[in-house]
Amino acid sequence: MVKALQQSKSQSRTTKTTNNLVSPKLFLYLLSISALLFILFHIHSLHHHVPPPPSSIVAAKLRRSVTFLPLKDLRYSNKALVGHTWFMSSLYDIQEEGEVQYQQFPSPVVDGDERMLCLKGRDTHDGSWNYYGLAWPEGLPENARVKKGVSFVSYNHYDYQNIWHGLSALMPFVAWHQIQGKCEVPERWILYHWGELRLRMGKWVSTLMEATFGAPLQFEAFEDISEGQPVCFEKAVVMRHNEGGMSRQRRMETYDFMRCKARLFCNLTSPEPLSAAVGMTMLMRTGPRSFRNETTVVEIFGKECAKVAGCRLTVAYSNNLTFCEQVSLMGKTDILISPHGAQLTNMILMNRNSSVMEFFPKGWLELAGIGQYVYHWLASWSGMRHQGAWRDPNSTLPCPYSPGDRRCMSIYKAGTIGYNRTHFSEWAKSVLNEVKMRKMEEATKVTTNQIHECSCI
Numbered sequence: 001m002v003k004a005l006q007q008s009k010s011q012s013r014t015t016k017t018t019n020n021l022v023s024p025k026l027f028l029y030l031l032s033i034s035a036l037l038f039i040l041f042h043i044h045s046l047h048h049h050v051p052p053p054p055s056s057i058v059a060a061k062l063r064r065s066v067t068f069l070p071l072k073d074l075r076y077s078n079k080a081l082v083g084h085t086w087f088m089s090s091l092y093d094i095q096e097e098g099e100v101q102y103q104q105f106p107s108p109v110v111d112g113d114e115r116m117l118c119l120k121g122r123d124t125h126d127g128s129w130n131y132y133g134l135a136w137p138e139g140l141p142e143n144a145r146v147k148k149g150v151s152f153v154s155y156n157h158y159d160y161q162n163i164w165h166g167l168s169a170l171m172p173f174v175a176w177h178q179i180q181g182k183c184e185v186p187e188r189w190i191l192y193h194w195g196e197l198r199l200r201m202g203k204w205v206s207t208l209m210e211a212t213f214g215a216p217l218q219f220e221a222f223e224d225i226s227e228g229q230p231v232c233f234e235k236a237v238v239m240r241h242n243e244g245g246m247s248r249q250r251r252m253e254t255y256d257f258m259r260c261k262a263r264l265f266c267n268l269t270s271p272e273p274l275s276a277a278v279g280m281t282m283l284m285r286t287g288p289r290s291f292r293n294e295t296t297v298v299e300i301f302g303k304e305c306a307k308v309a310g311c312r313l314t315v316a317y318s319n320n321l322t323f324c325e326q327v328s329l330m331g332k333t334d335i336l337i338s339p340h341g342a343q344l345t346n347m348i349l350m351n352r353n354s355s356v357m358e359f360f361p362k363g364w365l366e367l368a369g370i371g372q373y374v375y376h377w378l379a380s381w382s383g384m385r386h387q388g389a390w391r392d393p394n395s396t397l398p399c400p401y402s403p404g405d406r407r408c409m410s411i412y413k414a415g416t417i418g419y420n421r422t423h424f425s426e427w428a429k430s431v432l433n434e435v436k437m438r439k440m441e442e443a444t445k446v447t448t449n450q451i452h453e454c455s456c457i
Helices: 002-021 024-046 055-065 074-079 163-179 203-213 248-265 294-306 323-331 342-349 370-381 406-412 421-445
Strands: 103-105 116-120 131-135 145-155 188-193 196-198 231-239 278-284 311-317 335-339 355-360 385-391
Touching: 116 145, 145 163, 163 203, 163 231, 163 248, 163 342, 163 370, 203 248, 203 323, 248 323, 248 342, 248 370, 278 294, 278 342, 278 421, 294 311, 294 421, 323 342, 335 342, 335 421, 342 355, 342 370, 355 370, 355 421, 370 385, 385 421
Parallel strands: 145 188, 145 231, 278 311, 278 335, 335 355, 355 385
Antiparallel strands: 103 231, 116 131, 116 231, 188 196
């Protein structure tokens, strides 16, 4: 019995010892050790980064991320020139106050955005079959061709053959060219009309651009590109807003630059002595919007010119003159007399503060819309003085519809211009006197008509 009691006491001591081993203190100790080991493990892992995926994998992902969209976004066909326009509608323009609106790729304003502009398609009839996209240099689309140098991408809602519409679309590139400081010259021109590829422009416009940039224009036709093959550009500048957003001062500076370049191109660089002589030029048209009785109109203005000492009258047709002959003639013109039409774009080649007198057939005021004022605007933008317009109240092409019917415009658009002897005489006398006084004042201030260096800003 004594032995059994001793065994019971021994078992009791063993149980107490076991209970002591799982006491709260031991539990906390083990927990602390575990936490310490966990922390040490994570510290160790921070010093051993998981290696990034291979560059080939990154490039493949970037390549698959390139999305091509139609150049002409048909969702905005009812407001093609509003906001972003329907040309490259997903992209935003760059613009500083008073400067030209443009897009540039890679972006000069977003740090780290080195994406290149890529184009696909060369359709000349439907712009929705031509596409654009942005791609990282290390992840260009499959089978893409890269074009080196600067590429100018132009959008024109109207016509590159017409010198007014062509100049309006391309003048912004000259403004961009100026503000870069380096006067960068494009390797190629990519022309679009409604997203459709165009392969040429009017001779007058292309020659002016050649004079401005110092090299013949290379129009991109993508003839070396397979059907559906993407083309990406090392540096691309896109214009789609014409002169929109530019201040009048910047427009005048840009037209000054082009005028200067045109005169250098045509070797018209010798300073001419300034005098009070007045050059009056009648730039005529044939066909629509020509003068019905041209001989009488020339006689009226010639008679008033003869009354002013030093006035010389020149009658010319722009379609009979080379580009440089037009540059030379406009450089000697103080008063430009001409019907409404593209030939009036020559006014930008006159010296600043020269005058413009414009003429319209019947019906234009009521039916032609805002476009009839483009040469009034151009005179202001290029530093000239628009001296008003005369609108013929009569027509040799009567409209069979009611007055104000817009269908009449298709008839009046081809109309010719008559004359009003009394009005023309008084108008010419007024403008001649104004110009004569201005030139006399200018002649007393400086001795020569300076030829300034055509430099970038």
